[in-house]
Amino acid sequence: MASGFSFGSASSASNPTQGDISKDATLQNGPEDSISDLAWAPVTNHLAVASWDKKVRIYEIDDNTGQGVGKAAFDHEGPVLSCAWFQDGTKVVGGGADKAARVLDLGSNGAPAMQVAAHDQPIRCVKMYNDGRNDILITGSWDKTIKYWDFRSQQPAATLQLQERCYTMDRRNQLLVVGTADRYINVINLEKPTEMYKTIQSPLKWQTRVVSCFTDASGFAVGSIEGRCAIQYVEEKDSSLNFSFKCHRDTDTTQRDVSKVYSVNAISFHPEHGTFSTAGSDGTFHFWDKDAKHRLKGYPNVGGSITATGFNGKGDLFAYAVSYDWSKGYAGNSPQYPTKICLHKIIGDECKPRPGGKKR
Template sequence: MAFGNGSTLSSAAKGMLDKDVVLPGGPEDTISALRWSPVANHLAAASWDGKVYVYDATNSTSTDTIKGVAAITVGSPVLDCDFSKDGTVAAGAAADKKIHLMDLNSSQTMTLEAHTSPVRAVRFVQVPSANAPIIASGSWDRTVRYWDMRQPQPIGALQLPERVYSMDASGPLLAAATADNHIHLVNLHGNPLQLSKSVKSPLTHQTTSVSVSADGSRWAIGGIDGRSAAQVVDEKDKSLDNLQFKCHREPHPTKKGHTDVYAVNAVAYSPAHKDVLATAGSDGTYCVWDVRKRQRLRSFPKLAGPVTALAFARDGMALAYAVGYDWARGYQHNSVTAERKVVLHRFAEAVKK
């Protein structure tokens, strides 16, 4: 299913970057993930430099007005991050096979000896049957494990057929994309230790990112082949049937009729609108889409490097994105002088469905 042609976008839909604000004291290596607090304008950034950075972006009119709140020093690449539901705890999923936590009020840290392989994803999840906040972690050891921070061992584990490449959760839904090109869905309000559904990815090639809508009714993925897809959990809902679309592609500069295809590094649903999805690409651009109307809502100019991560603020009025090298062209094209930064873009008005 094709989307509306980007060339027909109105001038209002062609977003500008001149008022974007760069966050101070940014990571020194590629940013792997960005996450907003669900209760405050706090932003976490996980980086390959071995840290999770936490910023207070309540006053974000300039770089000087954004304050660094904390930094969790891990010492090995951090592949994902998240906030607890009350915003008091930040978590990082690391290549050292552990989950690293910090209480943002006291600055106290703790570590969960989580997996037997690097931890690819971490989420604080809603499990009504539990009597405490629960953390879900997905790993290359082919498991999703659940944690009560008061206990050193996992309270449960879900075995998957392959390595977890990406994972997200919201409301009742946890979705994990695995190396065998499947998407596995879990009903957290039912049995978190049992898969409710496993489906072959609607994309032909490897999944890079997965996002769950705020109400848990939808999931979306991006792939290495410049495509994204959005699906619904309820099979009776036909609104997104077979919805997959091309993005982050551009005509080859010299070969007529040829197209350069770039990986979709990240996808993110807006917490404010379940139809609004953002995608970030190795081409150095990010876009905002209406998946129900099958339209591109915003298109932004190309940046100095690939966009490696992005996340909507809780009110949908801002979008944080990261620029850095994504290794798509191999180690020989990496440079110590490559720009690495986290940037905040505010919308003049809410991105509407």
């Protein structure tokens, strides 16, 4: 694995690739506690937001202004740790610390969310998948299992045992990637959902925070607590393209060769260009071109840790959640800490690959 590529400092204010957040819009009536996840509807500009205040909120976003209007919400019995949309955009699912997954049908005229899945421990991640016939809910839990649910039964259609607790999960087409405690990364082909296609130890040396699949499902990115990101391809024939790089680090001006290291909390791939974002505990987000090994844009500090991100279906809006991420423990939190969802309009070439770079 090559690791000598330098994307440049991810926090240099003098860098000519510095982006602008002055026109970013903040959603009104946002969550009242830390934001754990957000998810865009597949086609429309609706945004689902999961938070520690035990709610999933759904907003309708104006494509031109970035302003949002609350359209619906549903409750869990504990902090909600993940949310996802059905592929037709009619329903939203949440999974949380109450060990349950619940679905809200947005066309149900006010009917409450229904519980559709259960685990022995909190559900950390939820993703939706359509196998060509049915909608399948995939749940990843701290009980060290992945479960698949087809909604025609109260029991899971299948269960896959993990080595450790599920910390992060992403799906693109038939590719499912699951990151667990102890730095295991499991690659699953959803055509054979009860088998591990491949298991690796993370190329990063510290705890995995996030995995995110490439737009073309040929690989995935991994982010960790040590301010590093790894690019990994699924197939061995592409392994020469694997590499890792430093990001979300600040040079300590008082001590030479000392860096402040921040967790990479979120990685999102642009739906059209295949470029990607990283966001972290340092309160910054950045856009990257993995094929050209180049940072496209870096953005100023947003005033608090960024805990979740996502591009909408057209790729012209980038949502990011600002809230406390507990990276500094209980003592780092305060009533004044910002909790908000912001929307950044993608303008010009902000997310376009460098000329000559291979599109993935």
